[in-house]
Amino acid sequence: MTPVAPSAEGLVDRYGRVARGLRVSLTDKCNLRCTYCMPAEGLPWLAGPDLLTDAEIVRLVRVAVGRLGVTEVRFTGGEPLIRPGLAGIVAEVAALRPRPRICLTTNGIGLDRVASGLRAAGVDRVNVSLDTLDPERFRQLTRRSQLDAVLAGLAGAASAGLTPVKINTVLMRGVNDDEAPALLRFALDHGYQLRFIEQMPLDAQHGWDRSRMVTAEEILAALATTFDLSPDPAVRGAAPAETWLVDGGPARVGVIASVTQAFCGDCDRTRLTADGQVRSCLFATEESDLRGALRAGADDDELARRWRAAMWGKRAGHGIDDPTFLQPARPMSAIGG
Ligand code: SAM
Numbered sequence: 294m295t296p297v298a299p300s301a302e303g304l305v306d307r308y309g310r311v312a313r314g315l316r317v318s319l320t321d322k323c324n325l326r327c328t329y330c331m332p333a334e335g336l337p338w339l340a341g342p343d344l345l346t347d348a349e350i351v352r353l354v355r356v357a358v359g360r361l362g363v364t365e366v367r368f369t370g371g372e373p374l375i376r377p378g379l380a381g382i383v384a385e386v387a388a389l390r391p392r393p394r395i396c397l398t399t400n401g402i403g404l405d406r407v408a409s410g411l412r413a414a415g416v417d418r419v420n421v422s423l424d425t426l427d428p429e430r431f432r433q434l435t436r437r438s439q440l441d442a443v444l445a446g447l448a449g450a451a452s453a454g455l456t457p458v459k460i461n462t463v464l465m466r467g468v469n470d471d472e473a474p475a476l477l478r479f480a481l482d483h484g485y486q487l488r489f490i491e492q493m494p495l496d497a498q499h500g501w502d503r504s505r506m507v508t509a510e511e512i513l514a515a516l517a518t519t520f521d522l523s524p525d526p527a528v529r530g531a532a533p534a535e536t537w538l539v540d541g542g543p544a545r546v547g548v549i550a551s552v553t554q555a556f557c558g559d560c561d562r563t564r565l566t567a568d569g570q571v572r573s574c575l576f577a578t579e580e581s582d583l584r585g586a587l588r589a590g591a592d593d594d595e596l597a598r599r600w601r602a603a604m605w606g607k608r609a610g611h612g613i614d615d616p617t618f619l620q621p622a623r624p625m626s627a628i629g630g
């Protein structure tokens with residue numbers, strides 16, 4: 294059935310969910326090649342004219358914030374720090390009213406050099422991805438020798454006040470799944486908040502294998518060999534991570550069990566790709582073209598209407614367990630993770 298745009302304000306869907314968090318991919322390019330994300334040779338990148346310009350991104354975020362009830366904007370990619378206009382985009386988004394919370398998901402390379410500028414521009418918080426503390430493993434996992442740069446990026450983010458600094462970790466069987474306690478110890482020692490993410494079928498190479506995925510249950514069991522974990526009494530809301538108090542708290546660790554304990558029923562996300570397509574879900578197989586409408590002269594009302602229609606069609610869940618599940622054509626790096 295063709296989705297029908299609701300008359301309601303805001304990004305509601307047929308299941309009563311309301312999207313208030315917007316993830317904006319600023320580029321599909323990256324300076325790492327994480328094996329669970331991209332092939333060694335990279336991908337056919339989006340062509341320059343297909344990318345939204347800085348002004349087009351700001352315009353669409355303004356529509357989302359001003360007309361559609363979005364309260365948090367997270368810039369991601371690909372690697373958002375390699376987009377030249379990042380600080381300018383952030384500054385313009387920070388000037389919107391009501392001002393959204395502004396976050397960044399990054400691999401951390403070069404973050405030490407730009408963290409205070411980004412903070413001044415309006416970034417409130419960062420998530421830095423780090424899967425291993427071992428330099429050789431880092432090189433194998435990301436195909437680049439950049440562990441020191443990521444560690445410097447983490448430290449730079451903390452000293453610039455982009456706190457709490459969160460770390461995202463994906464564990465892979467036989468690669469880094471023995472490092473869960475060491476990564477948590479590192480995070481605790483530095484005051485970073487660690488969250489493990491179950492690996493999802495979003496790699497460009499389509500090499501994901503459910504039977505090899507390290508599950509949330511296994512991650513918690515590995516942590517329990519070294520730490521005492523107890524359920525976090527804080528309300529989870531739409532947060533993807535289930536959190537646990539470590540050794541009685543106040544430190545916490547999070548586990549995002551996107552596959553084994555899907556939280557789709559509480560999802561409050563909408564996504565905009567670097568080429569201006571709205572996606573209602575990471576796993577959506579359909580997109581809604583806002584760039585075409587914008588470049589054809591659509592006004593803000595029309596853009597908002599299209600965005601609402603796209604979200605109205607959001608599916609109930611990602612369906613990874615359905616026999617008919619199809620991995621989306623775009624990999625994570627091109628959707629915006
Ligand atoms: N380059 C930035 C980074 O790595 O943080 C932002 C984009 S990256 C696609 C966003 C997050 O997605 C990272 O934390 C990364 O580890 C995660 N990610 C990438 N591929 C994934 C997969 N197949 N399953 C689970 N998480 C994945």
Ligand code: SF4
Nearest residue numbers: 323325327330371400
């Ligand atoms: Fe780049 Fe992030 Fe993908 Fe790694 S996970 S290749 S850092 S986009």
